[in-house]
Amino acid sequence: MADLEFIRKLVIQAQTKIVFLVMDGLGGLPMQEGGPTELEAARRPNLDALASRSVCGCSVPIAAGITPGSGPGHLAMFGYDPCRYIIGRGVLEALGIDFDLQPQDVAGRGNFCSVDAAGNITDRRAGRIPTEMCVQLSARLNEQVRLPGVQLFVRPVKEHRFVLVLRGERLAGDLSESDPQQLGVPPLAIHPLDETRDRAASQRTADLVNAFAGQARQVLATHHPANMVLLRGLDKRPALPSMQEVFGLRPAAIAVYPMYRGLAKLVGMTALPSGTKLADEFDTLERAWPEHDFFYLHFKYTDSRGEDGDFQAKVAMIEEFDGYIPRVLDLKPDVVVVTGDHSTPAALLSHSWHPVPTLLYSRCCRSDDVARFTERACVHGGLGIFPATDLMPLALANAQRLTKFGA
């Protein structure tokens, strides 16, 4: 992969427009040996037609055998080295509830849990309390816990999950977690991890988080089963150079789920109002067309149905998406990429390491022999099996947005 600094030096301005159509968890597997994958089973006349005009390949989000979380999967697709820019779990959760995280904030993922009179954990998820109770108790913590010198935000997520954000001067991330991952022992004290640079700030932040946990236990004392908290993934958001700076683009994100909107904002995209349905997203694309030159359009439900293990439903999602391709082409984009941030085979009910079928269309893409947009066919494409971080440089090149390297 060419690094961002290398690319940045080659970027030139152009009037061209790039669209990334991202079906989350696109890649799949057969349900039984010899069967079709979800993509192979789907009717996909528009994707196939576009594939036959495109250069195709299979993208590797992180490295061979590595299953990406949504954070690293997206960063790679946007051209950022996912092993260099690490997004903590707390940050991801905060993005997921549309919390407006500032660069200096430290965010952590919290669980309500149950402890006995001795303070030993009896249930790490507090019996998965209903979300309404999570909302109530989060509000209570938000009001009643006070920490010296920092602002504190406790925000509910779902069931037993909440987000804790500390805001103030000289906070540092990269802290250990308090969840001992077992029962019958008390929560662990949080401490700075070795990698941290500013030791004093890390220690101060750890102390504050430990103080939060101590006060939370008092506030929650009478609220069994949710009478204590566990905290993990405490970190700041990574300092990412923006797509404007690096790629010279005016980028926009079209995504329904807050987490993906948040990820896009991390790299400097404008998150456009995107409605709730796929049709809304394509409406947004058409409406915002004049205002931006890079569009990331995210479709969540290919991944969701994969995680459900519902092969047929994932097939239906792909078919639904296929139907919108002509609307994109009608906008006359200079570059269209269709890909996913990772694979989510229904057969595995989870994200997986398998490369992601990908096409890139432009007038100068040098199309290959691939005429079917499937895992099996894309292996033979002109992009080969390639790192996902190559997609942005390729898209920019096809959009005439990169100049020559060297004389």
Next chain:
Amino acid sequence: MADLEFIRKLVIQAQTKIVFLVMDGLGGLPMQEGGPTELEAARRPNLDALASRSVCGCSVPIAAGITPGSGPGHLAMFGYDPCRYIIGRGVLEALGIDFDLQPQDVAGRGNFCSVDAAGNITDRRAGRIPTEMCVQLSARLNEQVRLPGVQLFVRPVKEHRFVLVLRGERLAGDLSESDPQQLGVPPLAIHPLDETRDRAASQRTADLVNAFAGQARQVLATHHPANMVLLRGLDKRPALPSMQEVFGLRPAAIAVYPMYRGLAKLVGMTALPSGTKLADEFDTLERAWPEHDFFYLHFKYTDSRGEDGDFQAKVAMIEEFDGYIPRVLDLKPDVVVVTGDHSTPAALLSHSWHPVPTLLYSRCCRSDDVARFTERACVHGGLGIFPATDLMPLALANAQRLTKFGA
């Protein structure tokens, strides 16, 4: 390639089993343009059947154009960067004679050579003395040479070749060689090479080795043509993290030749008693099946026949190996890899740089269109042309032994 530390953090425990079937020097070439390679010429019904259920590719052991020795070829296959972990020639020779090399030992490869009265070399291999003489003279050196503060082992290899091992405190490797690679000059004094860290230990070790050479000349004075020694490849064995630590496996090696057993032990494998024939090796695999979860089974003779330049004999070796594939599948392994540590085309009579045909089978491997296990066919596989170091992460992923990277 994801590095070992990165992989280690993602490893999770599972009950799954992985088998690496390694035909040494597997890849080949046509004997004349347009002809078949050894694999193409072989009847390989079982390999082809497995390939069609597998994901295939061509592995690159080191880098494009680089011909690997057995050491780096194996390290890469086992997931270790072969350019970072260097195995000295002395260490490799020691492993090859099944010498129980300790982490602090310095091992060197020795040659008996001939010198004239002035001490100038007249034959760098002492006329390739018979092995029996090598055995006798090695024993004599082993008994009669004494060095202060260190134990010394001289062990015969074959013809003019022996192994020297020094054992003691504060020895250091990475020394120069005494073989000037020409006649009419005396052996060179050995000195530390620049890269060495502990300069005092290196100098002491060099002094000891030079003292060994001096005494050896006296002991051998009346044994012309073998009246002197040349030493090279003096080094310690590399400090490799074990496969248990890094990959969380209980790994076992099934190999007939000591060198391959030794290489496997370097990465923490248990070298199982493996008999002398291929049938013995598969018997061992079946017998040891419950005790381990990673098996490396090594077949030497594809390489040997390639180095002989005997195309038909290499074809026969491949066909013999093919016959054992069903016995492996009967064990119901979760992951089967068939590969080689490098190519050894009979046409070249030596190791070569060519990528190695490779298949990986698992229930979730996402099989490709490849239905023939040949060099030509594997190029089109779903693994593409890939670094051999990717094999271990891929095998672990397919064995459900790696968790997700990032949230």
